Structure formats: C-alpha cells, structure tokens
Amino acid sequence: MSAVKLMSNQYGKAENRVVRVYRDAARHELRDLNVSSQLHGDFQAAHTEGDNAHVVPTDTQKNTVFAKAKEEGIRSPEQFLLTLADHFTSSFGWVTGGRWSAEEYGWSRIDGHDHSFYRSEPEVRTAALLRDGAASELVSGFYGLTVLKTTESGFVGYPKDAYTTLPETEDRILATDISTRWRLSTTDVDFDAVYRKVRGIILSTFTDHYSKALQHTLYQMGENVIDAVDEIDEIRFSCPNKHHFASDLSPFGLENPNEVFHAADRPYGLIEASIAREGAAERPDVWAGVAGFC
Numbered sequence: 001m002s003a004v005k006l007m008s009n010q011y012g013k014a015e016n017r018v019v020r021v022y023r024d025a026a027r028h029e030l031r032d033l034n035v036s037s038q039l040h041g042d043f044q045a046a047h048t049e050g051d052n053a054h055v056v057p058t059d060t061q062k063n064t065v066f067a068k069a070k071e072e073g074i075r076s077p078e079q080f081l082l083t084l085a086d087h088f089t090s091s092f093g094w095v096t097g098g099r100w101s102a103e104e105y106g107w108s109r110i111d112g113h114d115h116s117f118y119r120s121e122p123e124v125r126t127a128a129l130l131r132d133g134a135a136s137e138l139v140s141g142f143y144g145l146t147v148l149k150t151t152e153s154g155f156v157g158y159p160k161d162a163y164t165t166l167p168e169t170e171d172r173i174l175a176t177d178i179s180t181r182w183r184l185s186t187t188d189v190d191f192d193a194v195y196r197k198v199r200g201i202i203l204s205t206f207t208d209h210y211s212k213a214l215q216h217t218l219y220q221m222g223e224n225v226i227d228a229v230d231e232i233d234e235i236r237f238s239c240p241n242k243h244h245f246a247s248d249l250s251p252f253g254l255e256n257p258n259e260v261f262h263a264a265d266r267p268y269g270l271i272e273a274s275i276a277r278e279g280a281a282e283r284p285d286v287w288a289g290v291a292g293f294c
C-alpha cells in the first residue's frame, strides 16, 4: 500500500509558435501566436501504472494547434483557445478541462503594403483559458508596454525613519513596463475590441492625471477600465517603478532642473494591485493558473 497519492496534474505542449496567414485575397492578413495546451482529466493510471491509454500525446496536442489554425482560423487569441478547449474536451471523454494560453505578437503593414509587415506593437498580448467541465474562465492581458511621463508625477507624504534618504518631489519622471491581466465575466464578447479598448484606457489614464504614486496611477487605470467595460470584473497590474534619478551636475558647476537623469535598471520598485468590480465574485481559482501576480 503506497503512502502517497496523485494530486493535481496537467500536461501538454508548451509554446507552439503558430503563424496563420490569410491569403485568400491579394491583401494578406496574419496572426502570430505562441500557444500552450494543458489537459486536465483522468490521468491517474498514467502516473500510477504507466498506462498511457488516456494520454493524448503532447505531440498530438501540438499538431492540433496547427490543424485548428487552418481549419478554424485564428480570429483572436481568446477565440482560438476556446476552439482548442472545445476540441479536446469533446474528443476525449476523460479530458474534463484544461488550461490553454497564448501570447500574441502584433504586426502592422509596411506603408500599407499588402503582404509586408513589421513587428509594430511593443507589448505582448496574453490570453489564458481555464476550462472545467462546462465552465470557461478567460483572463486576457498584455505585458511589456513601456510608458514614461516627464512630469505630472510626484511622491510625497510617506513616513520617514532613520533609514529614509529619499527626498520628496512633486516633479519627477514616472516610467514603468505595464503588465496587466483582466478577468472576463463572459466568453461572448469581441475580444479584439475589448483588448483595444482596455489598452487605450490604460494609456490615456497614464497621461490624464497627476500621479501621486504608481499605486495611485494603477488604481485609476483599473477603476477606469472596470467603469468602461462591463465584461471585466477584475484587473491586475504588475509594474516596476523604473526610477530616473536626476544627475548631480553640481561638481561641474551645472544646474539640473530635471533635465538629465540616470535611468537606473535595478533595483526597482515593484507595484502590484488587483482592482475588482464591487460585488463581483472573487475567483482565486482562476488566478491560480496565472504565473506570478498577473
């Protein structure tokens, strides 16, 4: 009699780099994804007996990603993940769900050209689908959108102790790499439209207020997104405070009224926050499948 038992498990093929080109017309379209597939279900015997009768090979999961890109197309990362989940759960009775995720890289036309593109979007778009039986939970987001404002940011009013050296300021650079994910309350939305709207709100919020701290700015970003998008119940941010320190040029007899900075790469403040719609159900189970804070 063994003293151990199998607990949670999942398996699949990670990081399938699939590029779908639509070339039915002279003006081509493309979607460029990195897709991971993880199955949940009855894989007990595979672990305890070495019986692979239920083990849909990770190689087959990889092939399915590419075949579905052809058969169903890629209309959005989220839609593609739903297609994969439907396929695996309907094809294999013991597959009760899974976790499918994707990153998307954004391309734009070179001078409006029909079939030549350049990597235009600085950020990587993300999507994660958790399927459990009939329930689908979607978390969309992006990371790597770097923003900076040269003024309209300050940091004052914090506690001072024996170790405090930071001077208060009401005029500093605020810069960060935005990582964010938002939890959708439905799978019945235009995912690309929601993505563009959220991205736009986050950027306009960054510019449109005096930031009293990065915490203050993230909260306003979250508040504005949740106010504007009914289908989003919760949004998370993980953002480094990319410090820019005004250089001391006094040894050279020069003044420096916030014109020359040392852009320090580390250490950096790390500011993380989750903002949720008042009254919406909390879903720690959904976030548990997302690496890091968000």
Ligand SMILES: O=c1[nH]c(=O)c2[nH]c(=O)[nH]c2[nH]1
Pocket: 155, 166, 212, 213, 214, 215, 241, 269
């Ligand atoms: O926006 C900020 N938030 C902080 O928590 C913090 N701490 C710090 O030293 N500088 C800043 N800036």
